[in-house]
Amino acid sequence: MNSFDHRKYTPFAPIPMAKRRWPDQQIKQAPRWCSVDLRDGNQALIEPMNPKQKLALFKLLVDVGFKEIEVGFPAASQTDFDFVRQIIEQGLIPEDVTIQVLTQSREALIKRSFEALKGCRQAIMHLYNSTSTVQREQVFAKSKNEIKAIAVQGAQWVKQQAAQQPDTQWTFQYSPESFTGTELDYAVEVCDAVNAVWQPTKENPVIINLPATVEVATPNIYADQIEWMGDHIQHREAVVISLHTHNDRGCGVAAAELGVMAGADRVEGTLLGNGERTGNMDIVTMAMNLYSQGINPELDLSNMDKIIQTVTECTQLPLHPRHPYAGELVFTAFSGSHQDAIKKCLQRYQPGDHWDVAYLPIDPADLGRNYQEVIRINSQSGKGGIAYILEQDYGLQMPRWLQVDFSQYVQQYAEEESAEVSPASIYKIFEQSYIARKQPIELEAYQISRQQEQDQLSATITIDGQSTLINSSGQGVMEAFIGALNKQLGYNMVLVDYSEHTLGDNERSEAISYIQLNIENQRYCGVGKSKDIIEASLEAVLSAVNCAIPALKADVIPA
Ligand SMILES: CC(=O)SCCNC(=O)CCNC(=O)[C@H](O)C(C)(C)COP(=O)(O)OP(=O)(O)OC[C@H]1O[C@@H](n2cnc3c(N)ncnc32)[C@H](O)[C@@H]1OP(=O)(O)O
């Protein structure tokens, strides 16, 4: 029998709601963030973090701007307990940061958690127990009332312990763990029962954290559940509704965003999304989503490389190259039409403008990425990207017809190599294709004199190694040189287009000339480079002619 059988599963039932309001809401400000990297993230690691790693990650979280940080499950492990003690005793918790610890609803664990927090200025004690149908029936084998009693008993123990440590400013947090698999009327009944013990006020609210412990439905269902809870929980004004989503269906961020639209005040997650199974909600992505909408995320993610380095070192998990906002490839375009569009938009973009660049939802520079990484070349690339690289890295302002001509050389190279082509390789191909094309005709010397608006040019060229003197006159040097070559070679050669610029900003800089000639009814491109602008132009003409010669009949060239 085939085990890949969808009939094994049942769909998640929709939430009956007469009128949901959240679809019409817009997020206008960042929620209160709480990082759970050091607890939920840590508990999911192959190798949990050692004290040094925990401290490095804690410092990063503080630097990024988190004001609430769940630092561990101190009753569960000595490492977590010692870490909490260390940051308290060594005064490593900034005044405006509140640490949070998680505990099960068991007296010994609660006592140990309070012990870990002794001497802490302010702290969040986070109590949880599972409330979902599957947990009640199969894991705990308890009735609804018995499960509620676990929560209420835990809330009482927490209250009692807190009373014994009055120097700490306590906030209590309760999570009906596996909330999304819990009947809503029962979830609210349990939360209200916990709040009846804790007696929150507007001035001293509780945090009710509603976890999608496992993501089991589409994000709109989660939003319905959050809006429903907000509408039905007692003393809403004294309750901070917090979200804690996981990413089992790949929608952890979407669920949190819709949850905020549905009225939540606070969001828990981890940097770059480490966490159980497919991970916790990725705060980097959610915060950057806000940022990209012009909303201050209240977190400083500008040093993304530092974030990536610390998180990957501490978790020992690599970052996917296509991870939103952070991956190595997310601001990179390989494909030709994307590169062309990006190049055109970036050319128009002025600092201070609103960002509106095709294919780039945000400015890579905001995250410490530079434009060089934006366009990378392989066999899918087009002229725009190649020209962008040569302009950015080598200062070449290639005219469009040369971009078209040159992209064929790069394309051929990329296909032959079956690999990405580096900027240095692109420039080498450019040099070999045009500037170094000095056979069969090479310029040796030239002289120009100008009389009555006519340039008289005589030049010594070698053709297949034989030195020849050519001369002609014209309204400009180019006309004179092309005329002399026409006479010598017997071609019908016409100048189609021409441009030049310097490669630096002083009189000693090299000049580069780009030329397109029509030779015997075919167009050929040439490039010349020299400290002397006239020599660069003559070299460009010969570069085009040298390209044409192999394609034309050999007998056109005189012996
Ligand atoms: C969704 C989440 O992320 S929840 C957080 C999960 N994180 C972790 O579990 C990481 C740290 N945990 C641990 O190291 C261990 O679980 C410990 C040290 C806390 C406890 O270990 P143990 O005492 O061996 O118990 P264990 O975790 O296996 O729990 C099983 C018992 O606790 C009970 N239990 C589990 N969770 C809770 C809870 N939140 N409140 C009350 N009782 C609970 C179970 O019913 C079970 O009871 P039983 O032994 O009577 O059958």
Ligand SMILES: CC(C)C(=O)C(=O)O
């Ligand atoms: C402890 C709770 C909040 C949790 O991590 C979850 O339910 O995912």
Ligand SMILES: [Mg+2]
């Ligand atoms: Mg979790």
